[in-house]
Amino acid sequence: MVVPIIIYGSPILRKQSYSVSKSDNFQQLGQDLFDTVKKSGGIGLAAPQAGILKRAFVIDTSPFSEDDQTVQSYERFFINPEIVCKSTTNCSFEEGCLSIPGIYEKVLRPEKIAVRYFDVNFELVEEEMDGIKARIFQHEFDHLEGILFIDKINPLKRKLLARKLYQIVNS
Ligand code: CO
Numbered sequence: 377m378v379v380p381i382i383i384y385g386s387p388i389l390r391k392q393s394y395s396v397s398k399s400d401n402f403q404q405l406g407q408d409l410f411d412t413v414k415k416s417g418g419i420g421l422a423a424p425q426a427g428i429l430k431r432a433f434v435i436d437t438s439p440f441s442e443d444d445q446t447v448q449s450y451e452r453f454f455i456n457p458e459i460v461c462k463s464t465t466n467c468s469f470e471e472g473c474l475s476i477p478g479i480y481e482k483v484l485r486p487e488k489i490a491v492r493y494f495d496v497n498f499e500l501v502e503e504e505m506d507g508i509k510a511r512i513f514q515h516e517f518d519h520l521e522g523i524l525f526i527d528k529i530n531p532l533k534r535k536l537l538a539r540k541l542y543q544i545v546n547s
Contacts, residue, residue, distance in 0.1 A: 377408050379426045385545030386487045387426075390522040393422075393429045396455045398498055402432060406453035406496055409434040418474045420512040420518035425475050431456050433516035437508060450509060455494035457517055462486035469527045479540060481529045485514050488543045501520050 382388050396402050405423060413421040413436050422433035432455050441449035467487045488506040491513060494541045495501050505513055515525055526534060526541070 378411045379408050381412065381416065381421075381474050382425050382427050383544060384473075384524070384541065387457070388427055388429070389475055389519070389524065391424065391429055392423055392522055393431045393520040396430050396432050396494075400430065401456055402430075402498075405430065405432055405495060406434065408536055409453070410436065410451070413474075414438075414472050419508075420516045421474060422516045424519050424522075431520045433457070433519065435509065435512045435516065437512070440508065453496045454513075454516075454539070455496075455498065457491060457493040457520070459489050459514070459517060460492050461490035463488035469513070469516055473515070473525055476524065476526060476541075476544065478544075479526065479537060480525065481533060483515075484524050485511065485528075489513065506514045 405428060408419045409423065409426060409464065410536050412426060413434055417439055419433045419437055419439055420433060423430045436451045437447065438449040438451065441447045463486045465487045466484045467486050468482045470480050471483045487510065488504065489510050490504050492500065492502050518524065
């Protein structure tokens with residue numbers, strides 16, 4: 377089911393999310409997140425953006441593979457994700473967020489990460505990521521902590537965005 381996306385300005389996006397337990401209806405949550413991210417043409421969506429303060433998100437790189445057939449599409453649902461290790465080398469990449477429409481800025485993040493999460497069958501998975509996967513994983517993980525990508529851009533750039541952000545909050 378496609379669900380409404382919570383937009384910047386809502387206090388929900390600033391809250392810490394709670395762990396998912398086995399008794400939660402997490403399969404439905406995963407389905408709703410996939411339906412919603414596909415409908416909106418995004419590449420990732422975290423549960424708090426759907427108004428659910430649970431530690432879960434989806435990555436769906438299929439919009440990239442449509443542009444470039446050599447890119448394999450990667451679709452995954454992550455439950456109770458953790459970042460266990462980060463590379464010391466950082467890289468910069470332009471990010472956007474379905475909750476902050478119309479704003480795209482370069483963000484510096486570790487290039488590679490090692491992660492641990494539960495998959496859709498609630499099996500523990502350990503994985504190393506780089507490239508676009510690592511990028512999206514870190515962006516979505518931040519949502520579970522109430523952190524947004526605009527928190528990570530330089531203060532001057534953020535000042536320049538203030539008006540646009542104000543417009544989003546008050547639209
Ligand atoms: Co986002």
